[in-house]
Amino acid sequence: MSTLNFNKDSFSIDNLSWASVDAAKLPKKSEENWRYLKWGKLKKINFHGDFKNYLSDLDDLDLPQLDGYTIVIENGVFNDNLSHIPTHLDGLEFSFTKNNSLVKEDSYFDVLNTCFVNKSVNIRTVANAIIKEPINIVNVITSSEGFVNTNTHLYLSTNSSLTLNEFYLASDKTINGLTNHQCSISIEKEAKLVLNRYQYPNHNFQICKDVILQEEDSYYTSNNFSSSGILVRNDVRVKVSGENCHTELNGIFTPSSNEFIDNHTLIDHAAPNCKSFENYKGLIKSNGIGVFNGKVIVEKDAQRIEAFQQNNNILIHDDSTVYSKPELEIYADDVKCSHGSTTGQFDDEALFYLRSRGLSQDAAMEYLTLGFVHEILDCFKNLNHREFILKKFLLN
Amino acid sequence: MDTVLKIENLHCQVQGQQILKGLNLEIKRGEVHAIMGPNGSGKSTLSSVLAGKEDYEITAGQILYQNEDIGELSPEERSWKGMFLAFQYPVEIPGVSNINFLRTALNERNKALGRDQISAKDFLRLVSEKSSLVGLDNKLKNRSVNEGFSGGEKKRNEIFQMAMLEPTLSILDETDSGLDIDALKIVSNGVNTLKSEDNATIVITHYQRLLDYIVPDFVHVLYDGKIVKSGDKSLALDLEERGYDWLKLEKAL
Ligand SMILES: Nc1ncnc2c1ncn2[C@@H]1O[C@H](COP(=O)(O)OP(=O)(O)O)[C@@H](O)[C@H]1O
Ligand SMILES: [Mg+2]
Numbered sequence: 001m002s003t004l005n006f007n008k009d010s011f012s013i014d015n016l017s018w019a020s021v022d023a024a025k026l027p028k029k030s031e032e033n034w035r036y037l038k039w040g041k042l043k044k045i046n047f048h049g050d051f052k053n054y055l056s057d058l059d060d061l062d063l064p065q066l067d068g069y070t071i072v073i074e075n076g077v078f079n080d081n082l083s084h085i086p087t088h089l090d091g092l093e094f095s096f097t098k099n100n101s102l103v104k105e106d107s108y109f110d111v112l113n114t115c116f117v118n119k120s121v122n123i124r125t126v127a128n129a130i131i132k133e134p135i136n137i138v139n140v141i142t143s144s145e146g147f148v149n150t151n152t153h154l155y156l157s158t159n160s161s162l163t164l165n166e167f168y169l170a171s172d173k174t175i176n177g178l179t180n181h182q183c184s185i186s187i188e189k190e191a192k193l194v195l196n197r198y199q200y201p202n203h204n205f206q207i208c209k210d211v212i213l214q215e216e217d218s219y220y221t222s223n224n225f226s227s228s229g230i231l232v233r234n235d236v237r238v239k240v241s242g243e244n245c246h247t248e249l250n251g252i253f254t255p256s257s258n259e260f261i262d263n264h265t266l267i268d269h270a271a272p273n274c275k276s277f278e279n280y281k282g283l284i285k286s287n288g289i290g291v292f293n294g295k296v297i298v299e300k301d302a303q304r305i306e307a308f309q310q311n312n313n314i315l316i317h318d319d320s321t322v323y324s325k326p327e328l329e330i331y332a333d334d335v336k337c338s339h340g341s342t343t344g345q346f347d348d349e350a351l352f353y354l355r356s357r358g359l360s361q362d363a364a365m366e367y368l369t370l371g372f373v374h375e376i377l378d379c380f381k382n383l384n385h386r387e388f389i390l391k392k393f394l395l396n
Numbered sequence: 397m398d399t400v401l402k403i404e405n406l407h408c409q410v411q412g413q414q415i416l417k418g419l420n421l422e423i424k425r426g427e428v429h430a431i432m433g434p435n436g437s438g439k440s441t442l443s444s445v446l447a448g449k450e451d452y453e454i455t456a457g458q459i460l461y462q463n464e465d466i467g468e469l470s471p472e473e474r475s476w477k478g479m480f481l482a483f484q485y486p487v488e489i490p491g492v493s494n495i496n497f498l499r500t501a502l503n504e505r506n507k508a509l510g511r512d513q514i515s516a517k518d519f520l521r522l523v524s525e526k527s528s529l530v531g532l533d534n535k536l537k538n539r540s541v542n543e544g545f546s547g548g549e550k551k552r553n554e555i556f557q558m559a560m561l562e563p564t565l566s567i568l569d570e571t572d573s574g575l576d577i578d579a580l581k582i583v584s585n586g587v588n589t590l591k592s593e594d595n596a597t598i599v600i601t602h603y604q605r606l607l608d609y610i611v612p613d614f615v616h617v618l619y620d621g622k623i624v625k626s627g628d629k630s631l632a633l634d635l636e637e638r639g640y641d642w643l644k645l646e647k648a649l
Contacts, residue, residue, distance in 0.1 A: 348450070353487040356447045357501040357557060358475035358508075367492045367500075371540070374491030 002026050003108075004042060004178075006147065011049035017115040024111040033264060034107075036291050036323055041230060042205060045176050047147035049116070051075035054142040055171065058082050061140060062200070063167060064388035068133035073121060074140050076148040082138075091129025091160065095122045099153060103182050109207045113182045116149035123153070125160035125191070134163040134382070141179050141204060142171040152183040156191035156218075163194045165385065168201055168208070175203040176230075185212040185220075189242065192219040196380055199226040199234075200392060209235040216242025216271070223379045224251040225389045226261050236265040243273045250379045251280040254393045255288030262291040269302040272332075276306070281376050282313035283369060283393060284320035295327040296339070302332050309339040314346060314372055346372075366394055399424050400565050400596040401446075405457035408445045408621075415441040417621035418457070423565070426593045430607055430632060431600045433618035434640040439600045440484050442618070443569045447481040448474045461565065475501075476508045478564030482554035482571050484600075489541040494553070495523065497541055498560055505561075526559035530586040547574030555586045562590075567598045572606040584609030604636035619643045 003025060008018065026043075027034035055061070055074050069086075071094065072079040078096040085094055099120040105111050125131060141148050156162060170177060179201065187193055199206060206229055214220055226232050232255075238247055247267055255261040267276050282290040292311045313322040326339040346368045354364035370377075370390070380386045401423040408416035415438045423429055433439055445452040446459065448471040458465050466474055489497075503513050514522075527537060530552045542550050551571050558566055568587065572580055587610050591597060599610055607615070607629060615632045617625040624643065625631065 347487070350487045350489055352444075352447075352449050352471060353483060354489070354497070355471035356475055356481050356483075357497075357561065358472050358505045359497075359501055360472050360504055360508075361470070363500055363504055364472075367489065367497060371489050371491035 002039065002043060004147075005046045007046050007048045011116070013115060020111055021115050024108045026108050033293070036289070037231070037233065037260070037262060042178065045145050045178075047145055047178060048143075049147055051077070051143055051146060051148075053077070053079055055079065055082060055140065058138070061138070061171060062169060063138065064384045066136045066138075066165075067382070068135060070136040070138060071121065072138045072140070073150060074142055075146060076117070076150045078119070078121070085135075091126045092131055092135075092162075093122075093124045093126070096120070097122060099151070103184055103209065103211050109180050110182070110209070113149050113151060113180050116147070116180075117151045120151040120153055122155075123162075123164075124155040125157050125162050127157040127159060129157070129160045131160070131162045134165055136165045136167065138167045138169075139179065139181065140167075140169055140171060141177040141201070142174055144173070144175050144177060146174075146177040148177065148179045150179065150181045152181075154183065154185040154193070156185075156187045156193050158188045159190040161192040164196070165382070166195065166197045168197070168199045168206055170201050170204045176205070177201075178205040178207070181206070181208045183208075183210045185210065187212065187214045187218040187220055189215045190217045191215075193221070195220075195222040196382070196385065197222065197224045198385070198389065199224070199229065199232055201229040201232065203230060205229065205231045207233045210237065212236070212238040214238065214240045214242060214245045214247065217244045218242065219246045221246075221248040221379070222250070223376070224249070224253075224263075225380070225392075226251070226253040226263070227389075227392045228256060229259055229261065231259075232261045234263045234265075236263075237268070238266065239268045239270060240274050240276070241270050243271045245271070245274040247274065247276040249276075249278040249280070250376050252283070252373050252376045252389070252393070253280070253290050253292075254283040254285065255290050256285040257287040260289045263293065264291075265294045267296045267307065269296070269298045269305045269307065272301065272303045272305065274302070274305055276308070278309040279376060280311045281373055282311070282322050282324075283372065284313060284315050284322050286317035287319050288321070290322040291324075292322070292341075293325045293327070294339075295329065296337065298328075298330045298332050298335050298337065300331040303334045305332065305335045305337065307335070307337040311341045312372075313341075313343040315343065316345075369394060399460075400462060402460040403457070404460070406445070406454065406459065407456035408441060409453045409455050410441060410451065414455070415621055416445065419618075419622055421616065421623060423596045423598065425596055427614065428591065428597045428599060428610060428612045430612035430615045430629075431598060431618050432602055432615060432632060432635055434602065434643070437618045438621045439602075439618055440569055443481050443484075443567045443598075443600060446567055447471055447479065472504070472508075475561070476505045480558050480561055480563035480566045482551075482558055482566065482568045484569040484573070486542050486550040486554055488543045488545075490543050492541050493538055494541050495537050498523075498557060501557075502560065522560060527556050529559050529589060530555045531582050532556045548576065548579045551575055551583060552579070555583050559586065559590055564595050565598070566590075566595070567600065569600045570602070571599075572601055572603060580606065581609060604632045607632045617643070
């Protein structure tokens with residue numbers, strides 16, 4: 001049994017919260033959902049909570065060009081100077097306020113999040129509002145060994161639509177920091193949300209949990225890009241509670257040497273006549289470890305569900321590792337579901353073919369990489385962002 | 397006439413299995429050589445080892461290309477020096493546009509040879525000139541490399557790429573297989589147009605039919621990893637009539 005180490009004086013939370021924190025324990029290896037995670041590196045660090053704002057310019061960060069409105073959260077706190085969002089935006093309300101977490105606590109990190117978060121990012125669309133400009137949230141950690149907890153509430157009112165781009169990163173010299181993030185998303189009738197997430201905390205840790213609730217006729221797409229990070233853990237839980245919903249989870253994860261990226265997703269179909277599509281691709285570099293564990297549940301009365309799930313992985317080297325576990329639990333009888341998982345290496349014959357036409361080994365590998373991920377890459381509709389992530393996983 | 401390719405006593409092993417067992421061949425500029433032989437005799441192995449495929453180990457002998465021993469060169473280095481292999485089974489590469497890939501191929505070579513990058517304008521001019529040579533459908537140029545192409549389209553695409561790269565030595569591995577007679581004529585016509593006094597071609601096939609259209613100067617019979625017979629184009633007609641069974645007989649005797 002174990003916990004993380006905190007330099008308690010550096011945090012400003014009360015004794016009651018400390019009591020909860022101290023009582024909670026890191027998940028054990030015997031817990032199926034956490035079995036691949038090793039806590040060694042995290043446990044060596046004495047985390048602090050003593051933050052100032054360090055950033056003076058967004059240009060100092062590794063970001064693509066950001067269109068639309070930008071909210072900068074530095075070490076868990078809204079950075080007013082660097083953000084660019086009007087206080088009165090047609091159809092959209094934004095605030096940074098105290099707010100109770102809507103996520104049910106069921107892991108150590110949920111408890112920590114509840115205890116440490118002070119204020120949350122709240123974004124709410126007004127009914128029927130079509131927000132044309134994307135909202136960018138830049139979530140950056142700028143202090144080494146810092147422990148940052150963040151919390152976002154997204155509320156899409158009936159028949160509204162929004163695109164959100166979230167960036168999780170660290171400033172240049174920041175190492176061994178931990179960001180523990182939670183996001184609760186509520187999508188009302190006929191509303192539509194596209195969430196693009198870009199995770200590249202480099203020499204830092206990140207734990208991330210999204211809980212999504214979809215009402216009837218709603219649309220949810222998340223496109224997830226995870227590259228470098230000592231340890232990145234993503235939990236996505238979608239509950240589809242109304243009929244005629246569209247749910248789509250796309251992901252690319254590409255851990256490099258000594259990095260660990262762990263994806264756990266759950267789509268729970270609780271209502272009939274819905275469709276869900278899940279497609280994750282792992283490109284595992286030398287000495288990297290990746291996990292995909294995706295579960296789809298079709299509840300008893302959820303008839304006429306179409307659910308498709310696919311996970312394909314490429315191991316770049318003999319010392320790359322991936323654990324893939326697609327799961328279907330079906331309790332209804334009239335459904336169309338499929339799932340599949342493949343793990344392999346780049347085709348030698350394809351590599352030879354490209355090189356025989358004069359492509360260098362590196363250029364040929366880039367093309368094969370592109371060929372492998374293009375399906376997911378195309379889901380990111382912003383061309384600048386697409387370029388940006390393409391560079392990231394070619395270089396990484 | 398100067399020699400483009402000289403293969404001396406070539407022995408080649410694939411995954412511990414000896415496939416080529418002492419092969420000799422000399423090809424000069426301006427010549428077309430046909431290599432025929434039954435399935436499994438080592439024709440594709442020869443083309444792969446010439447193009448530098450990894451794991452194809454040369455255990456004895458050597459390959460001299462323009463008087464240089466190329467045994468240690470990578471596939472791309474061989475390509476930059478003007479070698480080209482049209483694959484028996486062209487590989488499908490989803491998500492990689494045919495045309496982008498070719499532009500990269502040209503520019504990688506330009507970079508390696510210290511030349512300027514090709515301009516967009518010159519490139520497009522080259523593409524339209526060379527694709528008309530083999531009647532490659534415009535749509536196919538922008539599609540992913542070979543993805544969803546018919547057998548014939550793949551082979552045309554190989555010759556289109558050959559035309560773009562203007563090789564000094566081309567090796568066509570069963571380019572005729574999977575082609576109907578019209579496509580065969582078009583592809584052969586493309587190859588003949590590309591032929592010159594400066595380059596050389598190896599045509600691998602096991603049907604004589606192709607050699608009506610691409611007329612060889614020499615015909616060799618490859619059997620069990622060795623060239624067992626060489627002659628002029630009449631040898632191909634001979635083979636067509638007699639089949640390959642006599643080879644087994646001769647070997648047994
Ligand atoms: N990659 C390989 N691994 C093992 N054996 C191979 C491989 N490629 C070819 N061979 C073997 O080498 C022999 C020659 O094959 P190949 O060169 O393809 O003949 P051809 O092209 O004349 O039909 C065959 O017996 C085949 O089984
Ligand atoms: Mg063959």
